[in-house]
Amino acid sequence: MNKIPILDLKKQIAPIRQELDSAIRRVIDNTNFILGEEVADFENEVQKYCxxxxxxxxxxxxxxxxxxxxxxxxxxxxKVICPAFTYYATAGAIASMGAIPVFADIEPETYNISVESIEKVLKKDSRRKIKAIVPVHLYGQCADMDNILKIARIYHLKVVEDTAQAFGAEYKGKKAGTMGDCGAVSFFPGKNLGAFGDAGMALTNSKITADRLRVLRNQGNKDKYYHLVLGYNNRMGAIQAAVLKVKLKYLNSWNEMRQKNARYFNQRLKGLNIKTPFVREYTTHIYHQYVLRLNSSSRKLIEHLRSKGIDARVYYPVPLHLQKCFKYLNYRKGDFPESEKAAAQTLAIPVYPDLTRQELDCIINSIGEFLQ
Ligand SMILES: Cc1ncc(COP(=O)(O)O)c(C=O)c1O
Known part of the structure; x- marks a missing residue:
């Protein structure tokens, strides 16, 4: 058992347990388990929040x-462009609907997709088969959206923001996920706003797109048993919506606590031979992950922290162009050097809101000990 886990949901849940229990009980009492009023209410809350x-x-x-x-x-x-350094699901989702992921490299400072690399990829695509970009707001800070949207306009590309890790982050005052044609949010339990199971949300300002999304998520139905298109069983459950509606009220304060922890780390790790997260001026960072970087492999430091009971991890150890499942795309080692370096040199340390000062100090001291 780790002394300091990467995330401690029990600590998050305990103070709001009664509210959560009564929200879940409400759904059990009304037995409306899929979509319905609970999901519509939560959708409304997210519309206001974003x-x-x-x-x-x-x-x-x-x-x-x-x-x-x-x-x-x-x-x-x-073809759909996405970064080579992200969670599998970004490219997995593209491939699962029969489209072809086309990888681009990342900025070494923020780990977000590099606009320069996107342009390079587009210039190579002489057959004009690239139709969309899925930038990822990795670890909780927004990608360079103005420039991504500018390129998208020039090349007539759709933009779907992968906002799985950045729900609540802001780019020039706009919420992550609200700038492209669509935003895709994850409420996986470990996210800053997490459900009690799988759940997600698609955001858009277009009525046509929203109507299509509603039909597609529900077996291609608009009216029950009249199927307009080949749709999916991708509906949100009411218990997840009820839980998320309770938790949404606390999200800003939880994100602020993560930011406070990050500031403390930044300040205390200054002067050591390790890079703390770099945040661009146009975005806030909600620190879904607090990611450090060494000049060499991060694996020994991770081992050291684990030996001290601190659950440090790499998100993500193998970039997507080198994953077995994407072998058919014919990429090679060396194709995306910044993604490969980030996969080797980075590590995430616990940054969740409920960490105590003592725990933060323990993490900092253990890093200092290793670096000296
Ligand atoms: C960057 C990124 N994209 C997509 C996803 C997929 O979200 P989910 O797990 O809700 O399907 C995740 C979640 O882990 C993620 O981190």
């Missing part, structure tokens, strides 16, 4: 990406 016209509750973040691409007209055989 200042977006439409929020469509779905079964997971992965499904939100897939349904968003489909709703925007991306078809089997179309």
């Amino acid at each position: 200042n977006i016209k439409y929020a469509v509750g779905v079964s997971s973040g992965t499904d939100a990406i897939k349904l968003a691409l489909l709703a925007l007209g991306i078809k089997c055989g179309d």
Whole structure:
């Protein structure tokens, strides 16, 4: 058992347990378990929170990406750009609907997709088969959206923001997930706003896209048993919506506590031979992960921290272009050097809101000990 886990949901849940219990009981009492009023209420709350016209509750973040691409007209055989350094699901969602992931490299400072790399990829695509970009707001800070949207306009590309890790982060005052044609949010339990199971949401300002999303998530139905298109069983459950509605009220304060912990780490790790997260001026960072970087492999430091009972991890140890499942795309080692370096040199340490000062100091001292 780790002394300091990467995330401690028991600590998050305990103070709001009664509220959560009564929200779940409400759903059990009314037995309306799928979609219905609970999901519609939560969708409304997210619309207000994000200042977006439409929020469509779905079964997971992965499904939100897939349904968003489909709703925007991306078809089997179309190519979709995404970063090589992200969680599998970004590219997995693209591939699962028959589209072809096309990888781009990342910025070494923020780990977000590099605009320069996107341009390079687009210039190489002489057959104009690239139809969309899925930038990822990795670890909780927004990608370079103005420039991504500018390129998208030039090349007539749809943009789906993978907001799985950045729900609540802001880019120039706008909420992550609200700038592209669609935003895809994950409420996986470990996310800053996490459900009690899988859940996700697609965000859009377009009524046409929202209507398509609602049909696609529900077996292609608009009216029950009349199927307009080939849809999916990708609906949000009412218990998840009820839980998320309770937790949404606390999200800003939880994110602020993560930011406070990050500031403390930044300040105390200054001067050591380790890079703390770099935050661009146009974005806030909600520290879904607090990611450090060494000049060499991070694995020994991770081992050291684990020996001290601190659960440090790498998100993600193998970039997507080198994953076995994407071998058919014919990428090679060396194709995306910044992604490969990030996979080797980074580590995430616990940053969750409920960490005590003593725990933060223990993490900092253990890092200092290793570096000296
Ligand atoms: C960057 C990124 N994209 C997509 C997903 C997929 O979300 P979900 O697990 O809700 O399907 C995740 C979640 O782990 C993620 O971190």
